[in-house]
Amino acid sequence: MEKIDTLIIGSGPAGYTAAIYAGRANLKTILYSGLQPGGQLTTTSEVENFPGYPQGVDGNQLMMDLREQAGRFGTEIRDGEIVKADLSSRPFHCVDDRGNEIEARSVIIATGATAKYLGLPDEEKYRGQGVSACATCDGFFYRKKVVAVVGGGDTACEEAMYLSSLAAKVYLIVRKPFLRATEIMKQRVIDKENIEILFEHNTVGLFGENGVEGAHVVKRLGEPDEERYDIAIDGFFLAIGHKPNTELFKEYLDLDAQGFIKTVPGTSKTNVEGVFAAGDVADPNYRQGVVAAGSGAMAAIDADRFLQAN
Structure with missing residues (x-):
């Protein structure tokens, strides 16, 4: 002892x-x-x-x-x-x-x-090459680029707002048909012209040669009107807690x-x-x-x- x-x-x-x-x-x-x-x-x-x-x-x-x-x-x-x-x-x-x-x-x-991740193999593959769980740490590398933030709570909205001041465009990928964030945060995100909210969307994969170049997303996963498509992004930020x-x-x-x-x-x-x-x-x-x-x-x-x- x-x-x-x-x-x-x-x-x-x-x-x-x-x-x-x-x-x-x-x-x-x-x-x-x-x-x-x-x-x-x-x-x-x-x-x-x-x-x-x-x-x-x-x-x-x-x-x-x-x-x-x-x-x-x-x-x-x-x-x-x-x-x-x-x-x-x-x-x-x-x-x-x-x-x-x-x-x-x-x-x-x-x-x-x-940091909580979605559990996609691609998150591991591109970790440090376009995948991040901290906008304040890594946002600077995406000035004038296109990024996506995953999440629908206050943290996700804060990260999206922070990134919107650096990046050319921010996708906010939200699984539910609404934002869980407080009213004031919701409104800020909705009013910000370079943030596009993708409600009822799930990310199912990432792709790119030398780092992240895009994400495979599904709208209304599992529903009869399910729609699958790709978005071009340079950075993928997790904000799910x-x-x-x-x-x-x-x-x-x-x-x-x-x-x-x-x-x-x-x-x-x-x-x-x-x-x-x-x-x-x-x-x-x-x-x-x-x-x-x-x-x-x-x-x-x-x-x-x-x-x-x-």
Whole structure:
């Protein structure tokens, strides 16, 4: 049984930044990088909006830089994942995928969120080559081009509006015959002249030689008047929601309706004393690398103050 000050579960900007701060605070810290070391940013080829990289940076490179920096300050970084976490009493008892047991005086959860995809093989094929789940991250690459956004809620409408200021044209592909978004968002999208809403449409595939060049769509799928055709697009954006990776902790932590960890406003504190949450796992609103990094710093500072007081 290993006894440590702080266990960080998850990598990505939140986990690695927490590790930098925890290491510099001289806390005995172990970080488990999880199934996707580096998190969602490793699926993005070019990151242009992370401060300090004026020429942009490859997502994998950015995460490698953060990982190296975290290691420099003494955090032990382990590949693999935590498979059991008992947060019912302190010190917290956790077990990794190799069966190693860890007793931690504080825990920082930075397990992120996973974008929901339609489940088409083509999404995997063109990931990073025209398929994206973040308009704010990748919209810039589609200036004066034609893009499609899938979804009918507030997120989809917000992404469509954001992209409409960059792209020449935006298709909003909506499965239902209506938008689920709030009235104000609906109206904005309807009024925007370069957004075309395709109601009762399903995307069944994507095509293109060197990246996405178009989508196969079906209007009124399965109905007698079903209609199949193709639209020419350069980018395909998914806005059907994110699933926070909170399965392991739901027994102990307060979650919102979508499963995101609730934190005390202005802090990284959860409802369990000594357990902190950082990054996308606790952020349904912004989902940006720089915001996650900032919340990772907050979590490590909160953990250090907690340990000093206890």
